[in-house]
Amino acid sequence: MDGPRCESQDLLAWFDRCRRDLPWRSTSDPYRIWVSETMLQQTQVERVLPYYEQLVSTFSDVDALARAPLEDVLAVWSGLGYYRRARYLHAAARQIVARGGFPRTMAGWLELPGVGPYTAGAVASIAFGERVPAIDGNAARVLSRFAALEDSPSGKTGRRRLTALAESLVDDDRPGDSNQALMELGAVVCRPSQPRCHECPLEASCKGRLQGAAEAYPRRKPSRQVIEERRLGVVVRAGGRVLLFRRPEGASLLAGLWEIPWIAWCARDNAARELRSRYGGNWDLDRSCGWVRHSITHRDIRFEVWTGRLTSGCHIAENPEAGWYTETEVGGLAVSSLVDKVMRCAAD
């Protein structure tokens, strides 16, 4: 047996021997498979595991997820990052319920909000046995090295070639396992650096390895420019509570999440005026606690943390986008992980 069919069988045999035991692998429930695949986008398995358990125990099926207020879903998601995924998951759950059930094909999944080719292919193949590929970052790395693809997977041509190659490796009888095998291989054997080629079922025919240049693949596109930002934030405490504001629903980043009040960095003398202009009220800054650093997508944020007071105005009680919360309550809110860092810095 030669060619893709042979490699597909080798991959499956390896997967049967070496697969990790993960909770979403012991179920055929499309809801759980869909939730796991959504969480796994750009996020490592170990990090996803507690969030997955929490989400499926809080919302046990798609009906429960669809019925829940978005705020509750964001609160469970809080800390996992890339919050847009939680919003899409929730919106898609409502559409699934409205349509009367889960789509059974990749094309059907692609109609749902926030579902791209990877998630659609993964759920359609794993939960419904459709013979379609699913290419996450791990699979893309394996395939790029295996075929020594000169095109970056993030470009159009590279994506087309990867898809054709992945399709040729999907087993007729076990499409979901084929896809998972490729992703698993990338996660544990064909790692970004120092791939363990001697453990790999594709070793004999992998062009990247045969060239002695596996790590030169996947080819990269020039990286996106990182935007550096400096901010000044104020931790305002009163009666054991901290003051938070909620970001607008339409914000391009972290929409709807709660955060510490902040402004673009400026000298202390101007900060009170800038805070007043952004949030209303009269502000006093007491003490600079230091700086924290935080990355969100392509932004590198340096955040100077101050403690301070809101001496009048701002009408917090009437403002649904502002509130005083105890530390325990903050734990149950949908907050950016920057809030944790800032609170820790202000507590030191």
Ligand code: SF4
């Ligand atoms: S042989 Fe090495 S480089 Fe090629 S797919 Fe396997 S682990 Fe990756």
